[in-house]
Amino acid sequence: MPTLRCPPLRGSLLFILVAVSPALRAGETLTLARAEALAVANAPGLSHHRTNVAAASERAVYEGRLPDPQLTLGAVNVPADSYSLRQDDMTMQTIGIRQSIPPGDTLALKERRAQKQVSREEARLEIEQRLLRKKIRELWLELYLQQQSVRVVEESRVLQARALAAVEGRYRAAQEPQRAVMRGRQDLTRVDDRLLMLQSQVSSLRAQLGRWLGAAANDALPPEQPVLPALATDFDVTRHPVWLAAQAGVDVAQAEVDIARQEYKPGMTVDLSYGVRQNAPSGMDRSNMVSVLVTFDLPIFRNKRQDRRLAEKQALETAARFEADDMRRDLESMYRAARVEYDALQARVRLAEEQLLPAARREAQVTTAGAVRDANEIREAQRRALDAELDVIRLRVELATHHAELLYLTGEPQS
Numbered sequence: 001m002p003t004l005r006c007p008p009l010r011g012s013l014l015f016i017l018v019a020v021s022p023a024l025r026a027g028e029t030l031t032l033a034r035a036e037a038l039a040v041a042n043a044p045g046l047s048h049h050r051t052n053v054a055a056a057s058e059r060a061v062y063e064g065r066l067p068d069p070q071l072t073l074g075a076v077n078v079p080a081d082s083y084s085l086r087q088d089d090m091t092m093q094t095i096g097i098r099q100s101i102p103p104g105d106t107l108a109l110k111e112r113r114a115q116k117q118v119s120r121e122e123a124r125l126e127i128e129q130r131l132l133r134k135k136i137r138e139l140w141l142e143l144y145l146q147q148q149s150v151r152v153v154e155e156s157r158v159l160q161a162r163a164l165a166a167v168e169g170r171y172r173a174a175q176e177p178q179r180a181v182m183r184g185r186q187d188l189t190r191v192d193d194r195l196l197m198l199q200s201q202v203s204s205l206r207a208q209l210g211r212w213l214g215a216a217a218n219d220a221l222p223p224e225q226p227v228l229p230a231l232a233t234d235f236d237v238t239r240h241p242v243w244l245a246a247q248a249g250v251d252v253a254q255a256e257v258d259i260a261r262q263e264y265k266p267g268m269t270v271d272l273s274y275g276v277r278q279n280a281p282s283g284m285d286r287s288n289m290v291s292v293l294v295t296f297d298l299p300i301f302r303n304k305r306q307d308r309r310l311a312e313k314q315a316l317e318t319a320a321r322f323e324a325d326d327m328r329r330d331l332e333s334m335y336r337a338a339r340v341e342y343d344a345l346q347a348r349v350r351l352a353e354e355q356l357l358p359a360a361r362r363e364a365q366v367t368t369a370g371a372v373r374d375a376n377e378i379r380e381a382q383r384r385a386l387d388a389e390l391d392v393i394r395l396r397v398e399l400a401t402h403h404a405e406l407l408y409l410t411g412e413p414q415s
Contacts, residue, residue, distance in 0.1 A: 071097065
């Protein structure tokens with residue numbers, strides 16, 4: 001925070017205010033757009049989800065492929081009395097290939113499942129990005145509010161210090177009782193305490209922003225509140241990444257059900273081998289042999305295996321559909337509540353900007369420039385104007401916070 005713009009504080013208080021305020025770096029201004037860009041670039045959570053997307057994309061490549069073939073090597077029909085490879089006509093040294101083929105459309109269904117898992121991970125990445133932007137916006141706006149509060153309270157302290165000086169002067173002239181001086185000092189102490197509290201909140205907020213922004217969290221904020229992207233006119237829940245992730249989960253569960261149904265069909269294994277026989281002891285050539293074998297699975301114990309597996313997958317699919325419907329209802333409810341609060345805050349901001357603040361400023365101007373000679377009355381009018389200004393700032397920040405909530409729900413406008 002910059003140095004307080006007020007008459008010199010008592011030495012101990014000035015030291016405390018400087019000590020609790022983070023050292024602002026002389027450099028680039030920490031705008032909201034810059035804070036968002038730094039957070040997106042540095043957040044480990046986003047890197048985690050990007051890695052999950054990359055992993056799911058790799059899985060989608062291999063899931064629909066046949067298993068690797070197997071190489072078979074061996075000796076067939078070796079006589080047990082001599083273990084000679086040349087004694088018997090049927091003894092062969094074999095080399096072959098074995099290929100397993102899953103039942104039915106299992107491979108295509110596994111590929112479809114993997115593609116839906118990619119969609120789910122992409123949706124989760126989008127969720128993380130939206131949540132991060134929302135979090136940074138809320139922290140930045142709260143920091144902006146606290147810093148503006150410090151500025152307004154500093155100006156209020158100037159007025160309070162002047163009021164105390166005037167009371168002390170009248171007390172020395174025997175025009176005010178001592179309790180008026182004590183009350184004035186207590187009021188000034190309350191303002192100093194409020195400044196300390198605000199400074200502590202500013203330091204805390206900068207420390208929280210430092211998790212994503214690093215040293216940039218200590219950069220100075222701009223004096224003006226930023227304008228957030230425009231809101232969509234309606235809310236399509238089917239485009240929100242939370243619902244998309246839930247729907248992708250339903251698709252994955254449906255693919256699992258279809259894969260379980262394929263297990264009622266027989267899978268197969270194909271063996272192709274080539275057998276080499278040694279020449280007979282007399283030197284006569286022996287013919288080499290080619291063998292082809294096809295092995296089928298026999299899913300005959302369905303009630304203990306396939307039926308149970310299919311029932312499990314169907315139950316999981318039903319659960320996924322309930323979860324998706326629950327997500328949809330939550331999102332729709334969140335949007336309706338956020339929109340109502342946003343519209344109500346818009347009306348309050350307009351009222352404060354168009355009536356409350358101008359009226360307080362006119363009162364301060366009239367009181368200062370008019371026939372009023374009571375300095376206390378003038379200072380009270382000025383303080384009311386400062387309080388009205390702070391109320392407007394607080395309402396604007398609250399409105400912007402709800403704006404950020406709605407942007408999380410509706411998404412950023414497409415450029």
